Amino acid sequence: MAAEYLNPRTGETYALDVPRWCSPDRAPLLLTPQPGITRDGVDTSTRSLWRYRAALALSIAEPITLGEGCTPLVPRVLHGARVHVKCEWFMPTGSFKDRGASVMLSFLRAQGIDAVLEDSSGNGGAAISAYAAAGGLRATILAPASTSPAKTVQMRVHGAAVDLVPGTRQDTSDEAVRRSDSVFYASHNWHPFFLEGTKTLAYELWEDLGFCAPDNVIVPCGAGSNVLGCEIGFAELLRAGAIARMPRIFAAQPANCAPIADPGAPILPTLAEGTAIAQPIRRSEVLAALQSTAGRAVTSTEAEIADATFDLAKLGIYVEPTSAQVASVFAKLLASGTIGAHETTVLVLTGSGLKATPRMADLLELRSRPA
Secondary structure: OOOOEEOOOOOOEEOOOOOOOOOOOOOOOEEOOOOOOOHHHOOOOOOOHHHHHHHOOOOOOOOOOOOOOOOOEEEEEEOOEEEEEEEOOOOOOOEOHHHHHHHHHHHHHHOOOOEEEEEOOOHHHHHHHHHHHHHOOEEEEEEEOOOOHHHHHHHHHOOOEEEEEOOOHHHHHHHHHHHOOOOEEOOOOOOHHHHHHHOHHHHHHHHHOOOOOOOEEEEEOOOOHHHHHHHHHHHHHHHOOOOOOOOEEEEEEEOOOOOOOOOOOOOOOOOOHHHOOOOOOOHHHHHHHHHHOOOOEEEEOHHHHHHHHHHHHOOOOOEOHHHHHHHHHHHHHHHHOOOOOOOOEEEEEOEEHHHHHHHHHHHHHHHHOOO
């Protein structure tokens, strides 16, 4: 059966021949469940996420690709237990968002879209800008006026038009929705094709581990695209008979901004700024994905996130605090007995420490001060 857009809240479906970023009533869309592939469906001649093209919802003859995917899976011992570290910052623009950008923009270009709008103050905007440039699309990125110029330089260098919007991050998102009548809104938070890209993380982990599923996957969670991508990908593999069971998926959130884990808590500034999403539009779908895999969302304090950043650095792994919080969650799940040291656990590290150099310098200075 051909893939269609799916409104998971109503069950309504829509054909893919008309580009959409949301349902008629402005609900976020998914795609109808796909059959998945077995190891025979992997194109081993391709060294990028496009080796899993047979699992994607549309056939794309000439994708927009910069070699994204095929990131290292590195074994380490952390908190006395063996763990596998998935280095997702080994991407062309330095973050996991290249997976979604490559697939989403490839699909949209195939549908006739030649100009896109995105709202982002960081990794999402960098990825959309780069892949739009690679694919010959025009890109406009909206960012809060308070955004550091260091975060928008990469977007501008790729040729994107960067418009700064007064007010909060939510004000920027609202402005993007308003402009969606005049330019296609290719949002990494809204568009289901973006999740088609992030689901390749599940396929890659399966192949990395000898075509087996891990027991546990711990991912940083803001809007939840990696949670949903992993659940979609592993569910497809289960459907295809390529794995015998789903891994448990755990979402790492900062206690200062945890609308998935603790929706009633106040929203405060956090070191893990990449997951500081106060109003994730797919909250109900993220919760359903966690529950269906017997996982859950787990929070970390600011001190725990800082400690986790240095714990990983001492293992040679230099990642931004947003990524490092998964190490704190791993420690908590081990200590509680929720996961065992003998289990195969993957920590998904989504962004390089180079993405947060000023913040890392501040942390280092605090550590060097006398107690």
